[in-house]
Amino acid sequence: MSEPGSTNTVDQLLGHTKGPAEPVTDRDLTRARSSAYIVHGNFHELAQICDDISTTGTIIVEKGAEKTDVENEVYRRVHNYVSSLYSYNEQIRSILNKRLKQHIRKGYFLPARDNKAAPDYVRRGTFLWGLRNDFQHGDYWCLRVRYEGTQNGTDCYQLYFQKRDFEATPKGDLDSAGDYLVHASDEDQQYPLPYIGSFHRNLFSEFENAFEEWCDKTAPRSSRRVFVAQVVLPIFQMTVSIF
Structure with missing residues (x-):
């Protein structure tokens, strides 16, 4: 599906540089931006519990916090992030299907192992x-x-991925659960928080910009208000006592 002559990720995904067949509407853009905002917000909440999510991914909690509470809160935040990322991709796929004369299957976002x-x-x-x-x-x-x-008066935890217990139901052109694991090394997958940190701050933000640029192919850039929620500042402060 790659388009060798383009640096735009959406062009590469689609395999051509033609842009939208029909104009992308303001409603389309609002949907995409709102969905991206939720992804950024969930990432911000996940990054808050780490010393540096993109490098060590060490989870910092108050000393003596119950391990079960830590587990539940980490799982909740990871779940919120990956679920909102899935929803964002589905929003983008829906817009592409509306504005292109080609069918964008889930397989475009779930490349096969080869x-x-x-x-x-x-x-x-x-x-x-x-x-x-x-x-x-x-x-x-x-x-x-x-x-x-323990470090500096706080308890430290790490989140690990256990490949042997991974049982994702095959969906979207993937033949087996193992196909979800072929595009990254075991070492990268072992530490999901740094994986998410690197993915979000680099690849997600790049794709968000690329989609905005792709949409602009149907209208002069000056006629659109480009909004990319690179940094989300919390409007409501959620307090979790253990963090």
Whole structure:
């Protein structure tokens, strides 16, 4: 599906640089931007519990916090992020299907194991889609929150992915649950929080910009108000006592 002459991720995803066949409407853009805002907000909430989500991904909690409380809160925030990412991709796919004269299957966002030419956004996102599927159709057994000791008066935890317990139901052109794991190394997948941090701050933000640029191919750039929620500042402060 890759378009070799374009650096735009949406062009690469579609395999051509023609742009929309029909103009993208303001309503389309509002849907996409609102969905992206939710993804950014859920990422912000997940990053708040880590010292640095993009590097170590160490979870910092108050000393003596109940491990069950830590587990539940980490799972909740990871679930919210991967679920909102799935919803965002489905919004984009819906808009593409409306504005193109081609059918964009789920498989465009879930490249098969032999599709090495797909953009990094969808290749790396396949693992996160698999986590979402595991949560929705199974349980959280593929993730483990482990106590890592105490530092500077706080307890430290790490989130690990356990491949042997991964049971994502195959969806969207994928033949088996293992296909969700082929586009990233075992080492990368072992630490889901840094994986999410790198994915969101680099690939998600890039794709969001690329989609805005792709939409602008049907109208002069000055006629559109470009809004990309790169940083989300919390309007409502949620207090979780253990963090």
